[in-house]
Amino acid sequence: MSVPEKSVDSRLDEVAGHIRDMKTDSLSLPDILNLAEIMVGSMQGFFGHVDTAIYKELTDISDFIDTTRTEIGRLQPGNLKDKHIPEAGLELEAIVQSTETATNTIMEQAELIMSADPDDMPAYHDTVQGAVMEIFEACSFQDITGQRISKVVSTLVHIETKISTLAEALGSALSETIEDEEETAEEKRKRELILNGPALEGQGIDQSDVDDILSDGASQDDIDALFD
Amino acid sequence: MAVDLSMPVLVVDDYKTMIRIIRNLLKQLGFTNVDDAADGTEALAKMRGKRYGLVISDWNMEPMTGYELLKEVRSDEGLKPTPFIMITAESKTENVIAAKKAGVNNYIVKPFNAATLKTKITAVIGDF
Numbered sequence: 001m002s003v004p005e006k007s008v009d010s011r012l013d014e015v016a017g018h019i020r021d022m023k024t025d026s027l028s029l030p031d032i033l034n035l036a037e038i039m040v041g042s043m044q045g046f047f048g049h050v051d052t053a054i055y056k057e058l059t060d061i062s063d064f065i066d067t068t069r070t071e072i073g074r075l076q077p078g079n080l081k082d083k084h085i086p087e088a089g090l091e092l093e094a095i096v097q098s099t100e101t102a103t104n105t106i107m108e109q110a111e112l113i114m115s116a117d118p119d120d121m122p123a124y125h126d127t128v129q130g131a132v133m134e135i136f137e138a139c140s141f142q143d144i145t146g147q148r149i150s151k152v153v154s155t156l157v158h159i160e161t162k163i164s165t166l167a168e169a170l171g172s173a174l175s176e177t178i179e180d181e182e183e184t185a186e187e188k189r190k191r192e193l194i195l196n197g198p199a200l201e202g203q204g205i206d207q208s209d210v211d212d213i214l215s216d217g218a219s220q221d222d223i224d225a226l227f228d
Numbered sequence: 229m230a231v232d233l234s235m236p237v238l239v240v241d242d243y244k245t246m247i248r249i250i251r252n253l254l255k256q257l258g259f260t261n262v263d264d265a266a267d268g269t270e271a272l273a274k275m276r277g278k279r280y281g282l283v284i285s286d287w288n289m290e291p292m293t294g295y296e297l298l299k300e301v302r303s304d305e306g307l308k309p310t311p312f313i314m315i316t317a318e319s320k321t322e323n324v325i326a327a328k329k330a331g332v333n334n335y336i337v338k339p340f341n342a343a344t345l346k347t348k349i350t351a352v353i354g355d356f
Binding site: 197 | 324344
């Protein structure tokens with residue numbers, strides 16, 4: 001049982017004064033017990049306070065772990081890893097494949113038209129008509145590709161929602177613990193070789209900007225101004 | 229002096245379809261002697277074995293990028309004078325500046341059209 005702090009202080013003063021008044025090198029057993037009782041009471045108060053703080057910390061940690069476990073469970077990482085992400089990957093591969101097939105078909109037909117002999121008009125007409133039909137058919141890839149892209153976007157939205165929920169549950173704990181990641185070899189290569197990749201609409205520069213930069217009239221100041 | 233359309237032209241791109249597109253455009257423009265390479269390393273080897281009148285290169289390739297190829301070409305006394313056009317989706321200002329500093333003769337942003345290709349080739353090697 002803890003002793004109130006004020007009482008402890010006053011009682012300690014009281015015992016200390018009593019000991020001083022005795023003006024003796026020896027203390028009676030009741031004096032020592034009295035002092036010990038006050039000291040123990042004082043220490044009980046200290047440890048009682050520490051116990052409560054530690055208990056609260058441990059409870060908070062336990063709650064945090066419990067929440068994290070629940071949210072990670074809701075993420076269904078196994079489902080994401082085994083189903084959603086592989087499926088999105090397959091969709092993207094299919095998109096690459098179908099666009100490549102369509103492009104090749106269109107180019108083959110265009111090359112056929114280019115190489116057709118216009119002097120033989122009936123044959124030329126048949127070649128062009130046939131090639132144009134093939135080109136129209138090949139362009140149908142766009143419809144399927146659009147649907148595949150929609151599925152991939154849905155997967156990304158699904159993952160984003162799950163991650164956002166987890167981030168929300170973890171709160172500030174995330175930003176406090178995440179440190180800057182070390183640059184990978186691939187990132188270093190991209191940075192050094194200025195491999196930015198295609199820019200999104202409105203984010204890159206167009207051909208006329210490029211021409212301005214390359215024109216003899218562009219000074220270093222003009223170029224520097226582009227970075228401002 | 230008119231441009232010799234039979235001069236060797238080297239197209240460098242790791243995407244076969246793009247090589248095919250540029251080859252066809254060059255053919256339409258009248259060029260009859262076009263080679264291709266899939267990256268900077270292959271291009272450099274070809275350039276050291278044959279004198280090209282024009283190099284048209286993509287930027288983003290592996291293992292050697294078009295940017296590295298350009299710097300290699302400009303640092304090689306034998307290859308240094310070769311006209312070099314970059315055709316790339318890299319459309320950040322820093323890319324164009326870096327290419328200019330490395331000695332590129334012209335820079336085309338993908339997607340591009342036949343008219344742009346012709347204009348840039350003309351600007352680099354003259355009318356044809």
